[in-house]
Amino acid sequence: MATIEPVRQDVGYQGHIKKYSASLRIWHWANTIVISGSLLTVLINSTIINERPVSALVKTELKNAGATVSDEQAGSVAHALGDSVWKIHIYFGYVLVGLLLFRLALEFFQLADQKFIRKMKSAYRQFQTMKKNREVAKHEFTVKAIYAVFYILLMVMAVTGLFLAFEDLLAPFKSIRHSVKYVHGFCMYLILAFIVVHLAGVFLAERKDSQGIVSDMINGGSDHE
Incomplete structure (x- = not known):
């Protein structure tokens, strides 16, 4: 073993x-979903929406479309995209805190x-x-x-x-x-x-x-x- x-x-x-109570089972699977979602936002921000490559992509695509933007402007767009994902990460965090408090309370009841x-x-x-x-x-x-x-x-x-x-x-x-x-x-x-x-x-x-x-x-x- x-x-x-x-x-x-x-x-x-x-x-x-x-035996597992319904409350514990709900907590377990809800916790699984929330932690997975939270980790997914970290993965997205560190790969797909990584600021440097996204900034370069924004600048290139706008240039191809006939617009001219500075590195700082392209970086601002990339940063805003990253911030939007981090906001979702924070919301997952709030839910995780709530689930943690629920689990602690569950230990008493x-x-x-x-x-x-x-x-x-x-x-x-x-x-x-x-x-x-x-x-x-x-x-x-x-x-x-x-x-x-x-x-x-x-x-x-x-x-x-x-x-x-x-x-x-x-x-x-x-x-x-x-x-x-x-x-x-x-x-x-x-x-x-x-x-x-x-x-x-x-x-x-x-x-x-x-x-x-x-x-x-x-x-x-x-x-x-």
Whole structure:
């Protein structure tokens, strides 16, 4: 069993598989869409609407059409295009912050056996006290620890993103803007790494002992294996 594979079996209840509430499933898929959209805007701005080639393209096309523009004017057009995409990125960010707050609130209102922290503690306790299925419990705890890191990254992304979105209101902290932007960008790469690892883990799990794990995140899971 690879470390990155999520486990379908409920470690705390042998013979049962994990249950996912409707709220958690909605959060999971909404989060998937929003993060994908946010990353897509970054990809578009760094490739298709990269300011330098777009500026050159604008200048060339207008020249072919009989108009003459300066490098500065062409650059302004390219910059405006980039800004329009960044606005969409910011909107995705606002939704992501809302989803993060929803997930934190959900931790208080979820059924006890579906709370993330409780599950993580349970896996650790099972690993410490039980000899039987100890490896499964260890694996479950490791996977939960990876998810915990992901949640922390989301929090850092949310805080740094809000700082950048409202930097005009946070003028006294302008000196740390570059550092905040660097942390925001670095966390993006870490989240990308998590996504790759998560998808690989789910793929491996579906091919091995946890077939149906994707279906469980859609329909909530059944009571027994």
